Amino acid sequence: MTTRWVAGHLPPAFAREARWHTLAFGDLQVEVPRLDAPAMRELARHVAAAGREHLKPLAVSTVIGHVDRAVARLLDPQDPYRREADALLPRVTGLDAGMVSLALTGYLKTFRAPQLHRFVAEDFANPKVLDEFQPAVKGGLVRALGPRLLAHSWAGNVPGLPLWSLACGLLVKAPAIGKLPSAEPVFASLFARLLAEVHPPWAGCLAVLWWPGGEPEPAATLYAEADTVLAYGGTETMRQLRVQVPPHTRLLAFGHKLALGLVGRQALDAQRGPATARLAAHDVARYEQQGCYSPHVFYVERGGRLAPREFAQHLAGELANLQQRYPRRTLALEEAAAVARWRDAGQAGLGEGDAWIADERGAWAVSYADSFRPLAPTAGQRCVQVVAVESLDQAVDALAPHAPFLQTVGVAVEPAALLPLSERLAAAGATRICALGGMTAPEAGWHHDGRFNLLDLVRMVEIEQGAERSAERYAPYAQEET
DSSP states (O other), X not given: OOEEEXXXXXXXXXXXXXXXXXXXXXXXXXEEEEOXXXXXXXXXXXXXXXXXXXXXXXXXXXXXXXXXXXXXXXXXTTSHHHHHHHXXXXXXXXXXXHHHHHHHHHHHGGGSHHHHHHHHHHHOSSGGGGTSOEEOTTXXXXXXXXXXXXXXXXXXXXXXXXXXXXXXXXXXXXXXXXXXXXXXXXXXXXXXXXXXXXSXXXXXXXXXXXXXXXXXXXXXXXXXXXXXXXXEOOHHHHHHHHHHSOTTSEEEEEOOXXXXXXXXXXXXXXXXXXXXXXXXXXXXXXXXXXXXXXXXXEEEEXXXXXXXXXXXXXXXXXXXXXXXXXXXXXXXXXHHHHHHXXXXXXXXXXXXXXXXXXXXXXXXXXXXXXXOOOOOOOOOSSEEEEEEESOHHHHXXXXXXXXXXXXXXXXXXXXXXXXXXXXXXXXXXXXEEEETTXXXXXXXXXXXXXXXXXXXGOEEEEEOHHHHHHHHTTSTTOOOOO
8 A cells, every 4th residue: 555745844835836746665655845946046035034033043052952852852752753753764765674763763862952062062162152252262252153044965875864964054053945865855854844843933944845866956046045055975966066056155065985994903802803793793784884984894903813704704693693683675676786796796706715705695795805905895785895904004004095085984993002093094084983883873073074063064253353442442431542
């Protein structure tokens, strides 16, 4: 039986302007709203005006309070919004329902009030600059102002991703219009509606709708009206955006990235080795390696009590266990073909000492290389490579060509090795170094791709010290010099 669900969020005055497009996910049909260019222009101006009235005058602590109330409801398993998310996200993504629910809960917990205050404190030594002019260290006063209108272009590879940019935009008091991803139109729709319910004046400060990727209109119309465009996606999406976004609009683009794991010999004894493999397996299985922080290769150091080949075997065993608990989603034809090509190439390229460990039904695969292999992405979908190295330095030395695409490195090393290794990884281009098991769950306030979450969104306005002194001349209490 086919189920129909209506996505998106538009201010009430624009609901009748929408045309509707159907996105099909098996027996679920999702209706997404779209507007033509003239209606998009009017929507952009309406949202910006509503933001001036109902969002920008609020204290940042008040904004955090409203977002926290919305997130608290999504963390409540009995709340209608959370129940709808739990029911719909597995159907549109194909991901296992248990995995989606577990990962979503962990993700949402990083957007509670204490964590949101950390977001702000990470970028602003004095968060009150978001509310009013504050004393500057050098003298004078300074104020941070968010965009008059912020446009979001979201990717659909990871469920819940829009929460990140929506929350960041709200923290700098930016009214927003977001483009729903065709692959996952549910979460942004639910969150925008929930925010409007938690704080009704925000109903006009946010809009969430859809248009085909690559279509020049109404995208160009929106981007011409916005101060800033915050975009996620692959290389082709970034190319299109650079054409559509005019020079006067700031483009903050987060494109394709690579992640990897490094396992030191100290993590490879009889007790810690299997536990480390378990953590690595969770990083691989969560979101089926679709995130920019998902590992595709683990470099494993020789010299531990557990050999790299044995680590690969433990990793395979853990992936098999996860397949029983959280089955991999059914692949689309193109995805299945990519996995088949990677498996064929991997098996054909096995050398002396190499090994191939895989599920006979194709649900996961571990390719073990007994000699060094350069970093390269796999086909994803729980396909991973384990490479033996004489030292972790050997792996880091080979990362330089990938510097523009490096992001997360998960590490399992002793304390004495952590800082020296991190220095070398930073020089090679990595922007996030974390523990294995936490690769797909960044901490609140992390610097996405090495950038600021909030500072990149604002413009700083300064009142120079000289202007303060000059104003004193015209005060009613000023006395003329004799």
